[in-house]
Amino acid sequence: MFTSVLAAAVRSGTPLLFAALGEILTERSGVLNLGLEGLMLIGAVTGFVGAYTFHNVYLAFLLAVLVGGAFAFIHAFMSITLRVNQVVSGLALTMLGMGISGTIGRRYIGEVIPRFSEIPLPYLSNIPIIGKAFFNHDILVYLSYILTVFLFYFIFRTKAGMTLRAVGEEPSAADSLGINVFLVRYLATVIGGAITAAGGAYLSLAYTSMWIENMSAGRGWIAIALVIFAAWEPFKAMIGSYLFGGVMAIQLRLQAGGKVNVSANLLMMLPYVVTLLAMVLFSFSKTFRQKIGAPSALGIPYSREEKT
Amino acid sequence: MYRVKVEKRLEIPRYFSVLISLFSITISLILMGITIWATTGKFSNTLEAYKEMFSWPFIPECGLSDTIQKMIPLMLTGLGLTIVFRMRIWNIGAEGQLYLGAMATTWGALFLLKDFQNPLVVPILLILGTLAGAFWGAIPGVLKAFLNLDEIVATLMLNYIAYYWVNYLIYGPWKDPHGYNFPLTAIFPEHTWLPSIGDTGIHLGIFIAFGMAVIVYILMNKTRWGFDLKVIGDNEKAAKYAGINTKKNIIFAMMLSGALAGLAGAIQMLGVQHRLQHGFSPGYGYTGIIIAWLSRLNPWATILVSFLFGGLIVGSEQLQIIMRIPISLINVLQGIILLSLLASETIFRYRIRIVKR
Numbered sequence: 121m122f123t124s125v126l127a128a129a130v131r132s133g134t135p136l137l138f139a140a141l142g143e144i145l146t147e148r149s150g151v152l153n154l155g156l157e158g159l160m161l162i163g164a165v166t167g168f169v170g171a172y173t174f175h176n177v178y179l180a181f182l183l184a185v186l187v188g189g190a191f192a193f194i195h196a197f198m199s200i201t202l203r204v205n206q207v208v209s210g211l212a213l214t215m216l217g218m219g220i221s222g223t224i225g226r227r228y229i230g231e232v233i234p235r236f237s238e239i240p241l242p243y244l245s246n247i248p249i250i251g252k253a254f255f256n257h258d259i260l261v262y263l264s265y266i267l268t269v270f271l272f273y274f275i276f277r278t279k280a281g282m283t284l285r286a287v288g289e290e291p292s293a294a295d296s297l298g299i300n301v302f303l304v305r306y307l308a309t310v311i312g313g314a315i316t317a318a319g320g321a322y323l324s325l326a327y328t329s330m331w332i333e334n335m336s337a338g339r340g341w342i343a344i345a346l347v348i349f350a351a352w353e354p355f356k357a358m359i360g361s362y363l364f365g366g367v368m369a370i371q372l373r374l375q376a377g378g379k380v381n382v383s384a385n386l387l388m389m390l391p392y393v394v395t396l397l398a399m400v401l402f403s404f405s406k407t408f409r410q411k412i413g414a415p416s417a418l419g420i421p422y423s424r425e426e427k428t
Numbered sequence: 429m430y431r432v433k434v435e436k437r438l439e440i441p442r443y444f445s446v447l448i449s450l451f452s453i454t455i456s457l458i459l460m461g462i463t464i465w466a467t468t469g470k471f472s473n474t475l476e477a478y479k480e481m482f483s484w485p486f487i488p489e490c491g492l493s494d495t496i497q498k499m500i501p502l503m504l505t506g507l508g509l510t511i512v513f514r515m516r517i518w519n520i521g522a523e524g525q526l527y528l529g530a531m532a533t534t535w536g537a538l539f540l541l542k543d544f545q546n547p548l549v550v551p552i553l554l555i556l557g558t559l560a561g562a563f564w565g566a567i568p569g570v571l572k573a574f575l576n577l578d579e580i581v582a583t584l585m586l587n588y589i590a591y592y593w594v595n596y597l598i599y600g601p602w603k604d605p606h607g608y609n610f611p612l613t614a615i616f617p618e619h620t621w622l623p624s625i626g627d628t629g630i631h632l633g634i635f636i637a638f639g640m641a642v643i644v645y646i647l648m649n650k651t652r653w654g655f656d657l658k659v660i661g662d663n664e665k666a667a668k669y670a671g672i673n674t675k676k677n678i679i680f681a682m683m684l685s686g687a688l689a690g691l692a693g694a695i696q697m698l699g700v701q702h703r704l705q706h707g708f709s710p711g712y713g714y715t716g717i718i719i720a721w722l723s724r725l726n727p728w729a730t731i732l733v734s735f736l737f738g739g740l741i742v743g744s745e746q747l748q749i750i751m752r753i754p755i756s757l758i759n760v761l762q763g764i765i766l767l768s769l770l771a772s773e774t775i776f777r778y779r780i781r782i783v784k785r
Contacts, residue, residue: 154580158763194767204770207518207580208721212766215714219759223467226754333756338588345581385596392588399582403575 125369126253126362130261132372133365135160135327135336137264138319139343140350140357141271146192146312148275148352149305150288150417153195154210156316157340158217163188163320165221168331171233171324180233181260181321188317189310191217196309200302203421218334228331235329236260258326260318267315272354284308288415291422301422319343338392345395349402352414367394430782437779445724448776449733452722452769459768460761464753477747484746485739491746493629497700499738500633501526501692501709505716506723506730507644508688512681513720514648515661519682521568521583522689523713524590525561529690531594532560533697534704537616538602545619553620554636554694561690562683564590569682573675579682587713598704612705622699631699638731640688645727657681689713710741711759718766 139156146153153159166187170180191213198209236258244255275281286294287304295301323335342364350356371387457478465474485491505522512519536553564586571577595611604614622631648654660667660674667674692712701708719737723729744758 198767198770202771202774204774208717208766209770211520211717212763212770214763215718215759215766216763219756219761219763222756223754223760226756338584341581341584345578345585348578348581383596383600385592385599389589389592389596392585392592396582396585396589399577399585400571400575403571403577 123249123252125366125373126250127256128369128373129362129366130254130257131327131365132368133361133363134257134261134264135319135322135339136343136346136364137268137358137361138322139316139340140346140361141264141267141354142312142315142317142319143343143347144275144312144350144352144354144357145271145284145315146309147347147418148284148288148415149308150291150415150420150422151196151199151305151309152206152210152419153192153199153213153309153312153316154207154344155192155195155213155217155313155340156343157336157338158214159188159191159313159316160320160323160336160340161217161221161334162191163317164324164335165225165320165331166317167321168228168233168324169224171235171329172228172231175234177234177236177325181236181318181325184321184325185314185318188320189314191317192310192313193306195313196306199421200305200309203423206419206421214340222333225331225333229333231331233325233329236326260322260326263318268354268358275354285415288417291417295422295424305422316340316343342391342395345399348414349398364391364394367391430784432780432782435779435781437777444776448772449722449724449729449769451776452765452772455768455772456761456765459764460757463757463760467753467757468751473751477751477753480746480750481740481743485742491739491742495735495738495742496630496634497738498741499734500637500699501696501712502715502719502737503637503730503734504640504692504695505689505713506719506734507640507727508685509716509720510644510723510725510727510730511648511657511688512685514654514725515657515678515681517569517572517661517678517681518580519565519568519583519685520580520717521565521586521713522685522716523709523711524583524587525564525686525689526693526696526709526713527587527590527594528564528686529557529561529693530697530704530708531590531597531693532690533557533694534602534613534616537620537698538613541620542617549620550622550698553698554691557694557697558687558691561693562687564690565682565684565686566679569679569686572682573678594704595706598706602704604703610705613703616698616702620698621702622695624699631695633695633699636691636695640691641727641731644688648727653677689716710755715741715762718762721766722769 167184241255568582
């Protein structure tokens, strides 16, 4: 019982994890991208259409990631080159993503596609309790493990990661050291967007194998909250994603089991209530309130000619 | 030797903000045309779609009353957001606040004041909806003011909560027993309806909305409070040193903003729907964000912009019926408008000159 709940938490936490990891990378460079919801939908619809057309989930996933990166490029151009308000630009990105995915996906409602199947990892999946919970999944889940470790190592242990953080903390100082602030931010936004889109692709290629309009159902926004809880650190984001994934999984389980006499709609409300409550509880701690770990230049466009 | 030089404008003429809005709408319509062309495959379709979109919603015998009906909630949510956006508080929760307003009004009309045959019933119900919206706006306001909680995520979570709460009620306890199991409540008793103006199909809510535009204008531009809000938005530290109580103002502004969205929900219930039903709002609260931004946070411009957007919604519904163009295309259009608006804001700040080297 415990193992299966944990496994379900990992499964439904994975899209959140991808989105949160992507956003951590982006925000570490000082760019705030609130368009995660739109990016996930673009990833989901691209993945779905790709798998439907080519009958190949790997190709579909690759396409979703590439298109997601291209979509995030819009936000990069708006917020880095044109230096527009990043909050509004992110919202526009979400609307655009909802609209585009809804328009394209309409033709595919009711169709079923091949999906990523579970591959139990040899030896690891035989470990009692955690084996079945963590090592009996599809390849995208394993990819998210690798990505978490890699991002942690990259951000905190490599020179390139240090450059990234410098750009997010003190862009003008980084600039004076000869770092190309604009290039770093562009890369972080585009790659971060691609990772987020991978979370969306997970929804249509592994989690379900259907297209449902607005299927990300607010996960993009929950991921934004997660990044704050996680203090912009990949491992904490992983823990957070599985906690929220667990809430979602339990909600689904209760709904399917029909054992409890609670309305489905009230259960669906649960993840959002939990997110809000967790934010409130967290904010009672002083360190959280001061947003420790938030890149200092987050959301502030960099310009050489004017200092803010 | 000549070269092109891009330089910052020292002064931005006032008429530019109008220019920016017009420019971005033009750009979006061109991009939208390309999208329709791509999805339907024929250029003539695009022209026809535009003809339909710009005539149908504005002709009195066709869609005009529908346009005005949709303009009312858009205007109210847009006005509410104007207030908070001036402080750079990002209330994305107008949709949820509108849902709460609609819910409270429904509760009043179906249960609390069901038998209260009195001309006061309509104003009471409107106030009920307004208060519910204000309450839903106050929650993130208080959290922001005292705990520095990110208002964007908080308001969004509250949107989802409101959405499922309403769904719970209309699928469960409030479901109309004679509704063939559809997710909707029973029809409100007729004495709770907001009267229509003659046989135009337009209800009195339009006057309330115009009244609110005047009130918001006076509040924002003619009172000290409106000035304080601007100061907080421009520089919170400066506001503190000037003795402005930022906490109180954040909460109050969020409440006002929520109140207007709640009022929009209440009016929608009493004037148009006369019952709470699934998907009664095609995203008025989200569209309100674009309206506030496109009208450059100016209450008068909000009237015009929400009229145009009301037409846009009616036009795209019409397109869906006659040309089978999916309704989600309106989201695409809204996204493009917002992006091109943001982009042109920056671009217009610069000018291109040809100078002698």
